[in-house]
Each structure stands twice: as C-alpha cells, then as structure tokens.
Amino acid sequence: MSPLVRISSAFAPRFAEFAFEPAFTAAVDQHVAEIRERIAAGGPGLVPRQPHREHLTDYALGFLDALDELDWREPVGHDYAVCRLTAISWLVERHSLLEENSENLG
Structure with a gap:
C-alpha cells in the first residue's frame, strides 16, 4: 500500500477536529508549510x-521509517507526529494526489 494512501486513511478523519481544535489546526498549518519547504513545493506568490x-511520497516514507525506529504509537491527543501526518494527509487531499495515482494505474 502506498504510504500516502496509508497516511490519508489513518489521518484524514482528523480533519473533523479542525472545527473545534484551533490549536491543532494552527499546528497542522505550520507543518504543511514546513513540508512544502522541505520538498520544494514553495515558490513566489501567495x-x-x-x-x-513522488516527492511527498519519498518524504512520507522517510518520516514513517523514523517513526518505526522510535516505535511510535499514535497518542489520543496531538503530538508532533500526529500533526505532521495530518499535514501530509491534508496535502494529499488538497491536491488530489491519490486521484493522480489512480489515473496513472488505469
């Protein structure tokens, strides 16, 4: 299973928390910005x-590998990893990256 599919399946449901957890929303927004910068998805303009x-997939694989090495388990609340994984999921959803994948397979 693709890491983006795996992450999205597990963390897209957390988008519902944005409605009542403004601190979580802000943290995820910061993670989205950091991921964009790391994978060079930034640029001029607003x-x-x-x-x-492919870049987001590579980044996600590396992040998941690091979590495996730490034997990380998803907590009830929001830690750094939950925010980062939710941010990856948000980028996948926002840019329909899974749809692009299914188009390439068909």
Whole structure:
C-alpha cells in the first residue's frame, strides 16, 4: 500500500477536529508549510505550488521509517507526529494526489 494512501486513511478523519481544535489546526498549518519547504513545493506568490506526488511520497516514507525506529504509537491527543501526518494527509487531499495515482494505474 502506498504510504500516502496509508497516511490519508489513518489521518484524514482528523480533519473533523479542525472545527473545534484551533490549536491543532494552527499546528497542522505550520507543518504543511514546513513540508512544502522541505520538498520544494514553495515558490513566489501567495499561492504555493502543488507538491509532486513522488516527492511527498519519498518524504512520507522517510518520516514513517523514523517513526518505526522510535516505535511510535499514535497518542489520543496531538503530538508532533500526529500533526505532521495530518499535514501530509491534508496535502494529499488538497491536491488530489491519490486521484493522480489512480489515473496513472488505469
């Protein structure tokens, strides 16, 4: 299973928490900005460019590997990893990166 599919399946449901957890929303927004910068999806102008699916997939794989090495388990609340994984999921959803993947398979 693709890491983006795995992350999105697990963390997209947390988007519902944005409605009543403003601190979580702000933290995820900061993580989105940091991920964009790390995978070079930033650019001039007010609207950031769409991340490349391959770059986000590589980043997600590395992040998941690091979590595995730490034997991380998802907590009830919001830690750094939950915010980062939710941010990855948000980028996938916002830019329809899973749809692009299914189009390439068909």
